[in-house]
Every structure is written in C-alpha cells, then in structure tokens.
Amino acid sequence: IFSLLRSYIALVEQVSGFQCCKFGEEVKPALDKFVLLLQEPVKMVPVEYWMEAPLCQYTMDRLFSFSIFTARVFAVGDPTHHTEGSAQKCM
Template sequence: MDFCFATFAALFLLFSAASCAPAGHSLHDACAAVQRSSLELNHLAKGVSVEARNGSKHMGTFTTNLVWMEAKDMCDPESLRQKSEPCISKIHDVLMSYNSLMKRLEQFSSCARFASKVMPAMHKLHTDMSKCVNAITGVNPHKHISNEETHPMMPRWEQNLLCRYTLDRLFSFSILTARVFAVGDPAHHADGSAQKCL
C-alpha cells in the first residue's frame, strides 16, 4: 500500500515539474494571465522587429526617452523569490513607456503596420500587468497610458531608424518579461524553472 502511494506521489511530482509549475501551486492567480500575454507580445515583437529591420535600408543608432530595465531592478530569480515588487513595478513602468512611444510610431507611415501588430498585445499585457501589480503590491497602478509629449515632425529616414530601434528594444524587453513571468507569479521561481519553461 505504501509503495502504491509513493509511486502515485512520485508521478504527481513528475507531472507538476513537467508543466513548469511549482508543485501544489496553481497558476490561476493574478499573474497567470501575464505569463500568456507576455509570451504573445514576445512572439509578435520578434516578428515585427525582423520585418522592420529587413525593410530598412538605413543603418545607424538612435536613442529615445524610453525607460530601461536595469540590473538594480532585481529581476533575477533569487530576488524575485525574496521580493518581486520592485521588478514587477519597473516592468509595468517600462511597458507604459513603450505604449507611449508605440502610439507615436503609429503616426509614421513607415512604421504604422508594425505598431498596429503589437499594440493589441501590448494593451493586453498592460491590463494583465495592472491586475498583477495590484494583487502583489496592493496598489492599483495607473490604468491610463500617457501619451508622449509632442515632437516635431521627423524626416522619413529618422522615422525608419526610430521604428527599427524601438521594435528591437521592445523585442528584448518582451524576452525579459516572458522570462520573469514564466512561472506565473514571479515569487514562485525555483532554481532553473525559467530556463526549463522557455
């Protein structure tokens, strides 16, 4: 009898590990939706980044006022297990920054089709992130996505550079977001779990 129970328990743990979910933890929490929407944004961002790069004939660097993720934001698995709020809040702020800039890029004829592909996924991720931030921190983040300040009209070649630059950075950001939320609630990262899931 003990052998049968031990076998059943071992199989249960094996199936739980295979699903990348910590044993006994349900992903049906406030952050589970971020897991799916972050992967969707990552998939779309990769596609439009490659498309924009292939369509551009101009080379160069371009900078913007985008908010950046930094090492001090504590998005490594150990920090996430101990205190996930700083990382999650910063990801939310960076997402707001991208939302604002993508609204600007929608106005550029050379970038409108790329922006329109990722905007629905970004809005979905923003909605899911707001719920997650609220569940983890108890603070309801700003639901309004602010518009970037008015900018003078740019020459088309600069618009192309800004578009490509932003889409490349969005793709990188989407990779980080997908990894942080690979297990749903980032506080449930186990050693190596994010690598197993992605």
C-alpha cells in the first residue's frame, strides 16, 4: 500500500506540473503529510487473550470480503453481470 501511495504521489506531482491542473496543487500537501504519518514507527499493543477470537474472525471476514471484491474486479467480462453466474458466462 505504501509503494502504491508513493506512485500515486509521483503521478500527482507530474500532473500538478501542468498549469491547468489545480487538483494536484490542492492534493499534494495532504498526500505528503499522509506519507510522513505512515513512515512514523507505530508502537504495537499486545492483544489480550479475550480479544484474539473476535479479532481473528474480524480479520478473516475482511480478507474474505476483499478476496470476493478482487475476484470480481479482475474477472473476465462485464463486471455488471458477475452476480448472474461465473465470470466466464458474462463474456
């Protein structure tokens, strides 16, 4: 995620070089601040025993949702028809 954000910032810098683009000038300071925040070390807090099971379930639910999302995004065919069946049928 961090390298993706750095690539996005580089693209914003390139686009903001054009005089017609105010978006880059407005977004770049916020992105630079965000990158600085991401670079700061984070102190890890130990997970208490009673939190382990719900945290594990929550993480697995998020991973499952993300895998469904990425499967639909990168599936072959028209994404509007992916709920009708397999991705191969929507071609």
